[in-house]
Amino acid sequence: MSRFRKKPVIIEAVQWREHGDHPDVGYFRRPDVSGESICSECGCRFHTHGWIDTLEDGHRVCPGDWIITGIKGEKYPCKPDIFEATYEPVPEYVAKDPVAIAGQPQEDLGGRRIVDSVTTYGAYEPPI
Numbered sequence: 001m002s003r004f005r006k007k008p009v010i011i012e013a014v015q016w017r018e019h020g021d022h023p024d025v026g027y028f029r030r031p032d033v034s035g036e037s038i039c040s041e042c043g044c045r046f047h048t049h050g051w052i053d054t055l056e057d058g059h060r061v062c063p064g065d066w067i068i069t070g071i072k073g074e075k076y077p078c079k080p081d082i083f084e085a086t087y088e089p090v091p092e093y094v095a096k097d098p099v100a101i102a103g104q105p106q107e108d109l110g111g112r113r114i115v116d117s118v119t120t121y122g123a124y125e126p127p128i
């Protein structure tokens, strides 16, 4: 079996805390779950939660979750601890032109270490 690692990718993300923080996060949408009941993941009442449509169906958004926009425009939530372990801010010079810079051999970048900056090995996979 061959071994692989993820290619460096740059994603966009917004940390969601309340309604209005992200245009794709709507109100919590589970008619079978009372808004007064407590979420086992974050300990907050469900009426403080959001909901995001995903490719599979939809997913609850806890306050503090990051909403990631993936490389194909897909959006999914990510727990803050996983986000912190997986992603880091992209330096300004990479964010301005990520494709051109990512395509260059590292030695052409005047010693700047872009691999460390944009690598997201083990990126979070949305739950199925």
Ligand SMILES: [Zn+2]
Pocket (backbone or CB within 6 Å): 039, 040, 041, 042, 043, 044, 049, 061, 062, 063
């Ligand atoms: Zn929650």
